[in-house]
Amino acid sequence: MSPEPVLEVTDLDVHYRRRQGRLHALRRVNLSVAPGETVGVIGETGSGKSTFARAVVGLVRPSAGRIVVAGEEVTGFRGRQWRALRRRGVVQYVFQDPLRSLDPDLTVENSLVEPLLIQGRPLREAAERIRSCVARVGLDEELLSRLPGELSGGQRQRVTIARALVTNPRVVILDEPVSALDAANRVLALEFLKELRDAGTALVFISHDLGSVAGIADRIAVLYQGRIVEDGPARAVVNTPRHAYTRLLVGSAPTLRSARADRAQREELRELLRTSGGPA
Numbered sequence: 001m002s003p004e005p006v007l008e009v010t011d012l013d014v015h016y017r018r019r020q021g022r023l024h025a026l027r028r029v030n031l032s033v034a035p036g037e038t039v040g041v042i043g044e045t046g047s048g049k050s051t052f053a054r055a056v057v058g059l060v061r062p063s064a065g066r067i068v069v070a071g072e073e074v075t076g077f078r079g080r081q082w083r084a085l086r087r088r089g090v091v092q093y094v095f096q097d098p099l100r101s102l103d104p105d106l107t108v109e110n111s112l113v114e115p116l117l118i119q120g121r122p123l124r125e126a127a128e129r130i131r132s133c134v135a136r137v138g139l140d141e142e143l144l145s146r147l148p149g150e151l152s153g154g155q156r157q158r159v160t161i162a163r164a165l166v167t168n169p170r171v172v173i174l175d176e177p178v179s180a181l182d183a184a185n186r187v188l189a190l191e192f193l194k195e196l197r198d199a200g201t202a203l204v205f206i207s208h209d210l211g212s213v214a215g216i217a218d219r220i221a222v223l224y225q226g227r228i229v230e231d232g233p234a235r236a237v238v239n240t241p242r243h244a245y246t247r248l249l250v251g252s253a254p255t256l257r258s259a260r261a262d263r264a265q266r267e268e269l270r271e272l273l274r275t276s277g278g279p280a
């Protein structure tokens with residue numbers, strides 16, 4: 001029997017109210033993530049990736065569907081319940097914009113120690129854990145006394161990665177987590193994430209770039225115009241994509257040379273998507 005999923009999203013719908021009318025940002029999205037599994041969610045700008053990430057951590061309210069995190073149904077949770085769940089460290093998130101996930105009035109050290117103290121860890125153990133996490137994401141210890149506003153964008157992002165990981169969460173949602181990092185620190189952060197995955201944490205890796213998730217994901221789900229149009233083992237999605245949109249993504253990823261489509265093929269796929277009126 002396969003283990004109980006650590007994250008189970010069923011028929012998730014999200015609407016946004018806008019002056020120009022309602023926007024249907026997610027349409028019956030289904031995703032199931034097993035303990036220790038790494039799932040990449042990819043799609044182009046505006047496909048609904050951040051909406052999905054924000055809905056799964058309770059920052060956007062779904063209009064329909066069901067979200068279960070570590071066996072707990074969270075769909076109807078209010079803000080206070082979500083905050084309590086996040087503070088227990090079960091589900092963590094790292095967003096594209098680190099200022100969204102850090103308290104501007106807390107020093108780096110306090111930001112990192114807070115979730116551990118909430119979990120009831122002794123201060124000494126918490127301090128040791130922080131130091132090891134900080135070193136592993138390539139952050140200098142002298143930055144621990146600074147406020148988020150006193151850090152560079154890349155340093156801030158490393159703090160949010162360290163903060164999401166100090167509690168050994170069951171599942172981490174990462175929305176373009178390494179795009180603000182330079183090449184060396186990107187490698188470091190990815191190594192750290194792989195260690196975490198090996199220790200049993202499930203990762204949901206969200207990106208517009210298929211090439212950047214293909215190397216780390218066990219499975220890839222492709223989001224197109226708010227729907228998952230393809231979901232399968234990473235190798236199968238990259239090597240034998242079934243949906244025209246996925247073929248387009250594979251063709252456009254510079255790091256996936258073996259499967260690269262030429263310009264004419266890409267045009268053909270774009271045309272196919274235009275004439276088929278979007279996802280099947």
Ligand SMILES: Nc1ncnc2c1ncn2[C@@H]1O[C@H](COP(=O)(O)OP(=O)(O)OP(=O)(O)O)[C@@H](O)[C@H]1O
Pocket residue numbers: 016017018023025043044045046047048049050051052208
């Ligand atoms: N708060 C909001 N209010 C209204 N519309 C929104 C809101 N947030 C996102 N949208 C719209 O919902 C759709 C999906 O947006 P979302 O940010 O989820 O896409 P994305 O795939 O993460 O894009 P990107 O890669 O550019 O971050 C877009 O059409 C966007 O304009």
